Amino acid sequence: MSLRHALLGFIQMLEPVSGYDLKKWFQGSINFYWPATHTQIYRTLGELAEQEFVRHKTIEQTTHPDKKVYSITQKGKAELTHWLKEPLKLPVTRHGLLVQLSFADMLTTEEILMLLSEYKHKVHTHLQFLNHDQQQFMQYGRSDRERILWELVLDSGIEYYQGELKWAEKAIRKLRSIKSRGKQPA
Amino acid sequence: MSLRHALLGFIQMLEPVSGYDLKKWFQGSINFYWPATHTQIYRTLGELAEQEFVRHKTIEQTTHPDKKVYSITQKGKAELTHWLKEPLKLPVTRHGLLVQLSFADMLTTEEILMLLSEYKHKVHTHLQFLNHDQQQFMQYGRSDRERILWELVLDSGIEYYQGELKWAEKAIRKLRSIKSRGKQPA
DNA sequence: TCATACATGTAAGTTGTTACATGATTGC
DNA sequence: GCAATCATGTAACAACTTACATGTATGA
Numbered sequence: 001m002s003l004r005h006a007l008l009g010f011i012q013m014l015e016p017v018s019g020y021d022l023k024k025w026f027q028g029s030i031n032f033y034w035p036a037t038h039t040q041i042y043r044t045l046g047e048l049a050e051q052e053f054v055r056h057k058t059i060e061q062t063t064h065p066d067k068k069v070y071s072i073t074q075k076g077k078a079e080l081t082h083w084l085k086e087p088l089k090l091p092v093t094r095h096g097l098l099v100q101l102s103f104a105d106m107l108t109t110e111e112i113l114m115l116l117s118e119y120k121h122k123v124h125t126h127l128q129f130l131n132h133d134q135q136q137f138m139q140y141g142r143s144d145r146e147r148i149l150w151e152l153v154l155d156s157g158i159e160y161y162q163g164e165l166k167w168a169e170k171a172i173r174k175l176r177s178i179k180s181r182g183k184q185p186a
Numbered sequence: 187m188s189l190r191h192a193l194l195g196f197i198q199m200l201e202p203v204s205g206y207d208l209k210k211w212f213q214g215s216i217n218f219y220w221p222a223t224h225t226q227i228y229r230t231l232g233e234l235a236e237q238e239f240v241r242h243k244t245i246e247q248t249t250h251p252d253k254k255v256y257s258i259t260q261k262g263k264a265e266l267t268h269w270l271k272e273p274l275k276l277p278v279t280r281h282g283l284l285v286q287l288s289f290a291d292m293l294t295t296e297e298i299l300m301l302l303s304e305y306k307h308k309v310h311t312h313l314q315f316l317n318h319d320q321q322q323f324m325q326y327g328r329s330d331r332e333r334i335l336w337e338l339v340l341d342s343g344i345e346y347y348q349g350e351l352k353w354a355e356k357a358i359r360k361l362r363s364i365k366s367r368g369k370q371p372a
Numbered sequence: 373t374c375a376t377a378c379a380t381g382t383a384a385g386t387t388g389t390t391a392c393a394t395g396a397t398t399g400c
Numbered sequence: 401g402c403a404a405t406c407a408t409g410t411a412a413c414a415a416c417t418t419a420c421a422t423g424t425a426t427g428a
Contacts, residue, residue: 001414001415002280002282003415003416006285006288009285009288009289012289012292013289018379018380019380019381020377020378020379020380023379029288030285030288032279033279033280033281034280034281034282034284035278035280037416037417037418038379038380038381039381039382039416039417039418040415040416040417043381043382044415061378061379063424063425064377064378064379064424064425065378065379065380065422065423065424066379066380067378067380068379068380080289081292081293083286084286084289084293084297085293085297085300085301087301087308088282088283088286090308090309090312091280091281091282092221092279092280093218093219093277093278093279093346094188094219094220094221094277094278095219095220095277095342096188096220096274096275097274097277098216098219098220098342098343099188099191099192099195099216099219099220100269100270100274101335101338101339102192102195102215102216102335102339103192103195103198103199103266104335105328105329105331105332105335106266106270107267111271112335114271115273118273122273122275122276123276143291145291145364148361148364149287149288149290149291149298150288152356152357152360153284153288155353155356156284156350156353157284159349159353160279160346160349163345163346163349166345167338167341167342167345170338171338174334174338175334178330178331178334187386187387189387189388204408205407205408205409206406206407206408209407222388223388223389223390224408224409225388225389225390225409225410226387226388226389228408228409228410229409230387247406247407249396249397249406250396250397250405251394251395251396251406251407251408252407252408253406253407254407254408
């Protein structure tokens with residue numbers, strides 16, 4: 001799984017860094033292609049520490065809760081670079097809307113159009129989010145090369161959602177062309 | 187979750203149908219946007235039966251193992267049509283390659299190119315698969331309307347993977363343009 | 373004063389994966 | 401003779417989600 005490696009990657013990049021900050025980095029960057037909740041992050045950090053891929057120090061604070069800051073070990077670096085070179089399986093998308101459409105012959109055309117326009121709207125909002133939030137993140141690139149890589153990643157996301165938008169629009173057009181022939185719901 | 191509803195959808199469409207056949211339908215159709223193993227399918231069928239969304243009969247066979255065939259109940263149909271109208275969250279893709287690229291500044295450009303061309307190859311193969319396998323499945327559409335819906339679903343998949351192909355090619359071109367400046371691995 | 377940020381975690385539940393298990397039949 | 405198909409399942413594990421839990425500080 002990639003969560004542990006994503007964490008190793010960020011720790012390597014940001015060390016020393018707290019779980020809390022890692023969570024924020026996740027949300028501000030790789031969230032759209034590898035989301036993780038704080039629960040998952042804290043637990044995985046614990047596991048990584050147990051396996052000695054990372055180590056942590058507790059920083060005592062008075063005004064705020066104490067925090068643990070993590071750094072990567074040699075063993076962790078080795079694991080990370082090894083994983084980085086490994087070809088992975090194709091990503092899996094579980095796309096509920098497509099499941100719905102597969103059986104949507106049970107719905108009226110109006111109802112299907114509602115699903116699609118809701119989807120379109122959500123994708124649209126998310127795209128704006130991406131454009132804004134992630135451009136932010138780009139500025140932390142420490143070299144041209146790193147920024148080029150990050151741009152590729154961002155691009156992939158933007159193109160994906162733009163594709164989804166276009167697809168939804170096409171689907172809406174197609175359905176409108178058969179609008180009057182909707183079945184009644186069961 | 188959509189697995190139970192995908193199953194309800196198929197059962198409604200194909201009843202009476204065995205778990206084994208459902209598995210085959212999954213593989214031949216919605217596999218690329220909602221994969222499921224036989225383990226998951228059998229377990230979920232059990233749950234659906236317990237909740238009285240489906241019922242089953244055991245068909246005794248001599249030459250082959252006995253089988254259970256499932257049909258949907260009224261309760262199941264109600265659940266399905268309700269779910270079909272419900273707007274869902276945006277789909278989540280966990281895209282390991284993008285995680286790798288995010289930290290790929292640690293790799294040489296050659297190594298990154300390898301990852302990308304491997305990916306391109308896998309996507310390409312998968313696309314051919316889709317085109318072939320799923321066209322097959324289309325023929326089971328029982329009306330123009332159903333076929334139009336299924337075409338939309340297929341389209342979404344094909345466009346997604348075509349987008350990924352194009353993106354990978356673009357990425358490869360960009361990286362080639364900086365090829366000689368690769369860092370050495372750690 | 374009310375929400376948000378800071379900072380961490382536990383507990384319980386749901387989903388998904390992998391390996392193990394059986395055993396006849398059909399086609400190459 | 402050997403692999404694949406038919407047909408079902410269990411067991412163990414891995415990964416992810418949601419709700420619960422705490423308590424200060426800061427800004428609108």
